Structures are given as C-alpha cells and as structure tokens.
Amino acid sequence: MKSRILFAFILSVFGVLQSNAKSKVxxxxxxxxxxxxxxxxxxxxxxxxxxxxxxxxxxxxxxxxxxxxxxxxxxxxxxxxxxxxxxxxxxxxxxxxxxxxxxxxxxxxxxxxxxxxxxxxxxxxxxxxxxxxxxxxxxxSIPKLPLIEFIGNSITCGAAADDSEIPCGTGDYQDHHNAYMAYGPRVARALNTNFILSSVSGIGVYRTWNRDSPSMPLVYENANFQEKDSLKWDFKTYQPKIVSIALGTNDMSNGDGTARAAFDTARFVNDYVKFVQLVKSKYPKAQIALLSSPMIKGNSREILQRCLSRVKTAIDAGYPADKPVSTFFFEPMEAHGCSGHPSVADHQILAEQLKPFFAGLLKQ
The missing domain is CATH 2.60.120.260 (Galactose-binding domain-like)
Known part of the structure; x- marks a missing residue:
C-alpha cells in the first residue's frame, strides 16, 4: 500500500515538473x-x-x-x-x-x-x-533586403487614415494613425524590401501647413524630428538603396485659414535642392526619388510638378556621376480619410500606383 502511494506521489511530482518545463517562460x-x-x-x-x-x-x-x-x-x-x-x-x-x-x-x-x-x-x-x-x-532578425526610406508628411505617416475604431472628428490626432497601412510600408511589403519612415505631419520643404516653421530640413537630422532636439540621428545606422521624398503638400496649403504668404516657387525649389543635397551627403549611393502629392489638384498640381522637375534638373547637373533623380507624379485623389487625408483604402490605391515605379528603381 505504502509503495503504491509513494509511486503515485513520484508520478505527480514528475508531472508537475514536466508541466513546468513545458510552460517555461x-x-x-x-x-x-x-x-x-x-x-x-x-x-x-x-x-x-x-x-x-x-x-x-x-x-x-x-x-x-x-x-x-x-x-x-x-x-x-x-x-x-x-x-x-x-x-x-x-x-x-x-x-x-x-x-x-x-x-x-x-x-x-x-x-x-x-x-x-x-x-x-x-x-x-x-x-x-x-x-x-x-x-x-x-x-x-531584420531580413537582408534592399531598404527604402520614405520621407514625407502626414500622408507618409499614415495619419488620419483609420477611422475603424474612432470616427473622424472625435478623439485625438493619434487615434486615426495607421502607419502599417500607409503607402510606403505597403509598397515595401509588395516588393520584398525593408523600409523606414521619416515623416512628420504638417511639415513641408520650407514651411508647415499653417506656420513658417519648422520645415523638414530643420528637423531631419534630429533623432526625434523635433526642432529643438539636441539628440542627433546617426545616419550610418542605415544605407538605403532608395530615398523617396514626398513633400510640398503643406508648403502649398491654405493652412487653417490664417493669413499666409503666397507659395514661393523660387524658395521652394532652392530649399528643396539644398535638402536633397543634405540627404545625398548622408546616403551618397542612394537613388533619390521625388514624389508629388495626390492631394493637390488643378493649377497647383502643375506648379508642384514643374518645381520638382526643376529640383531634378539642378541635382542631376550638380551630381553628373550619380544616378539621375527620378520623379513620380500622382494622379489627383478624392481622399476618404479624416480631415482630407487618404484613408487606409486610399493608401492601397497609392501603393498600387507606386509599385511599378519603385520596382523599376530597385532593378537599377
């Protein structure tokens, strides 16, 4: 009798130990x-x-x-x-x-x-x-794949894109962010590349959507994209094959209704050229791609496209040994997200437009 009890006890202890081993955290x-x-x-x-x-x-x-x-x-x-x-x-x-x-x-x-x-x-x-x-x-580990860095504004962030949980017009700004579903990550996943997003809502080449500052050139080197941030980003961390820059929407914006000067094409082109030069100083071997804006229509769209073409001409002339700058001009879009932004579904449309463009750059 005692031997049977002892044997049962040993089995129970073994079972507990085996269970603990299986559930080890x-x-x-x-x-x-x-x-x-x-x-x-x-x-x-x-x-x-x-x-x-x-x-x-x-x-x-x-x-x-x-x-x-x-x-x-x-x-x-x-x-x-x-x-x-x-x-x-x-x-x-x-x-x-x-x-x-x-x-x-x-x-x-x-x-x-x-x-x-x-x-x-x-x-x-x-x-x-x-x-x-x-x-x-x-x-x-991060896969050993080509890397695309997507520089841009709220559109690139995937801001105001997702109202599936909290309706537009309610909640806080971050409640509608969905970076995973933004066009950049979608393109990267479709083309089997790595990606990083370097984007800030409201930001432009020389001004924001409703203020004169900060601009992307002022914050790009700061780790947190804050104008007065003392912590600098180490650009040796990554060496992207392609750097995509999608800026201009906010420079051309009418803002929040407060008075602002008319869009300055000369300053925009001049500051954009300097910013591309900054990017090239960080990533000498990267292919530069300039994207227009799907949110800008009519005459403003034509102006932005001409400005980007002028930036390309200036950079190509200044760096004749490098790959020429590539440009992509979006078709105008009626956005369905919050506050005039592309929705999650709209980002899929943008990604489909962009995939052949980036696929071509990856082959170069």
Missing part, C-alpha cells in the same frame, strides 16, 4: 531586440520606437506572449499594431498609466512569428519597451 530584454526605424536604447536600458512603423520581430511557442510596453506621458496614450504569422491583426491602445503587460494571443499552439510596429509618428511620443516574455521566445 523565456525573456528578451530591450537591448537585445533587433528593431528597424529610428529607435534608441534609453538611460533605463529600454527600447524606444520613435518613428512611424518602426518595428521589431520575434518568434514564440504556445498560445500567447507578453509585451512590456509603456509611454512617457502618464496622462496620454499611443498605439502599437502587430502582424502575427504573416497576417496583419490590429492596433492596440497603450495608455500612460498601463501597469500590466500587453498580452497577445494566438489561436493555436505551436511556433508563431510576430512583428510589433509603432502605429503613430515621432511627434506622438515613443513607445518604450522593457522586455518581451513568452515560451521559447527568439529574436527575428
């Missing part, structure tokens, strides 16, 4: 994650995703993983979004007072691959990650 701490985009490891040794669609990936076993993420503004909120096993899932709101990890569940056991993206732009604040925990968790 592993951890990747922030400094060991492998992100792409403008990111940094802060003084607390946490990973800050700064820019739109900055992302990292990992694999795990089982049904769930835990994401330890926060934001600096205790009273604010931000968004991450994620892709699971190759399929986009959804955005997740991150509140400033979040005390528990975000749990992401899979529908089945086994090994899963997940990519975490920042849904919002740099000016919305960073997403700060301390660690990721799950059974059998392993880093996913």
């Amino acid at each position: 592993d951890t990747i701490f922030a400094p060991n994650l492998k992100p792409i985009g403008r990111t940094l490891i802060n003084n607390q040794h946490n990973l800050a995703l700064i820019t739109s669609a900055a992302h990292f990936g990992f694999s795990f076993k089982g049904n769930e993983c835990a994401i330890y993420v926060s934001i600096a503004d205790a009273a604010g909120h931000n968004y991450l979004q994620y892709e699971l096993d190759g399929t986009y899932q959804k955005r997740i709101r991150i509140d400033g007072n979040l005390k528990t990890p975000v749990i992401i569940k899979a529908n089945s056991a086994g090994t899963h691959r997940i990519w975490i993206y920042k849904a919002t732009e740099a000016t919305s604040g960073a997403l700060i990650f301390s660690k990721i925990a799950a059974e059998g968790i392993k880093n996913l």
Whole structure:
C-alpha cells in the first residue's frame, strides 16, 4: 500500500515538473531586440520606437506572449499594431498609466512569428519597451533586403487614415494613425524590401501647413524630428538603396485659414535642392526619388510638378556621376480619410500606383 502511494506521489511530482518545463517562460530584454526605424536604447536600458512603423520581430511557442510596453506621458496614450504569422491583426491602445503587460494571443499552439510596429509618428511620443516574455521566445532578425526610406508628411505617416475604431472628428490626432497601412510600408511589403519612415505631419520643404516653421530640413537630422532636439540621428545606422521624398503638400496649403504668404516657387525649389543635397551627403549611393502629392489638384498640381522637375534638373547637373533623380507624379485623389487625408483604402490605391515605379528603381 505504502509503495503504491509513494509511486503515485513520484508520478505527480514528475508531472508537475514536466508541466513546468513545458510552460517555461523565456525573456528578451530591450537591448537585445533587433528593431528597424529610428529607435534608441534609453538611460533605463529600454527600447524606444520613435518613428512611424518602426518595428521589431520575434518568434514564440504556445498560445500567447507578453509585451512590456509603456509611454512617457502618464496622462496620454499611443498605439502599437502587430502582424502575427504573416497576417496583419490590429492596433492596440497603450495608455500612460498601463501597469500590466500587453498580452497577445494566438489561436493555436505551436511556433508563431510576430512583428510589433509603432502605429503613430515621432511627434506622438515613443513607445518604450522593457522586455518581451513568452515560451521559447527568439529574436527575428531584420531580413537582408534592399531598404527604402520614405520621407514625407502626414500622408507618409499614415495619419488620419483609420477611422475603424474612432470616427473622424472625435478623439485625438493619434487615434486615426495607421502607419502599417500607409503607402510606403505597403509598397515595401509588395516588393520584398525593408523600409523606414521619416515623416512628420504638417511639415513641408520650407514651411508647415499653417506656420513658417519648422520645415523638414530643420528637423531631419534630429533623432526625434523635433526642432529643438539636441539628440542627433546617426545616419550610418542605415544605407538605403532608395530615398523617396514626398513633400510640398503643406508648403502649398491654405493652412487653417490664417493669413499666409503666397507659395514661393523660387524658395521652394532652392530649399528643396539644398535638402536633397543634405540627404545625398548622408546616403551618397542612394537613388533619390521625388514624389508629388495626390492631394493637390488643378493649377497647383502643375506648379508642384514643374518645381520638382526643376529640383531634378539642378541635382542631376550638380551630381553628373550619380544616378539621375527620378520623379513620380500622382494622379489627383478624392481622399476618404479624416480631415482630407487618404484613408487606409486610399493608401492601397497609392501603393498600387507606386509599385511599378519603385520596382523599376530597385532593378537599377
């Protein structure tokens, strides 16, 4: 009798140990994650995703993983979004007072691959990650693929594109961001390239949508795209094959109704040329592509296209040994997103227009 009880006890202990072994939780701490985009490891040794669609990936076993993420503004909120096993899932709101990890569940056991993206732009604040925990968790390295950097404004950010959860005209500006679904990431995924977004809502070549400053040339070298940011970005981090620049919408904007000077074509071209020269100083081997705006119509559209052609002519003359600048002129679009911006569906249309253009550049 005693031997049977002892044997049963040993079996139960073995079962518990075996169960614990199977459910062992592993951890990747922030400094060991492998992100792409403008990111940094802060003084607390946490990973800050700064820019739109900055992302990292990992694999795990089982049904769930835990994401330890926060934001600096205790009273604010931000968004991450994620892709699971190759399929986009959804955005997740991150509140400033979040005390528990975000749990992401899979529908089945086994090994899963997940990519975490920042849904919002740099000016919305960073997403700060301390660690990721799950059974059998392993880093996913960024694939060794050509890289496209997309420089632009709110359109490039995917701002005001997504009203699926919060209707346009309600909530906060970041509530409608969807960087994953913006035209740049869509083009990159379709053409099997890496991408980074260097974009700021409202920004232009020499002025913003309703003010004279800041402009993209003033903030581009700053890690957080803030005008008075003392932290500079290390441009040796990436060497893109293509740099796409889509600016001009806000320079030509009527703003918010406040008085502003007429669009200055000479200044626009002059400042644009200087900005392309700045970009080329950071990425000497990159192919430069200048994109127009799908939001600008009529005579303004013609003016912008002529300006971009003048920028191309000036850069090609100044860098005769480099690949010529390429230009792409969008067809005018009636936008269906918030506040006159392209919607998620509109971004798919823009991406379809752009895919043959970028496919051609990648072959050069």
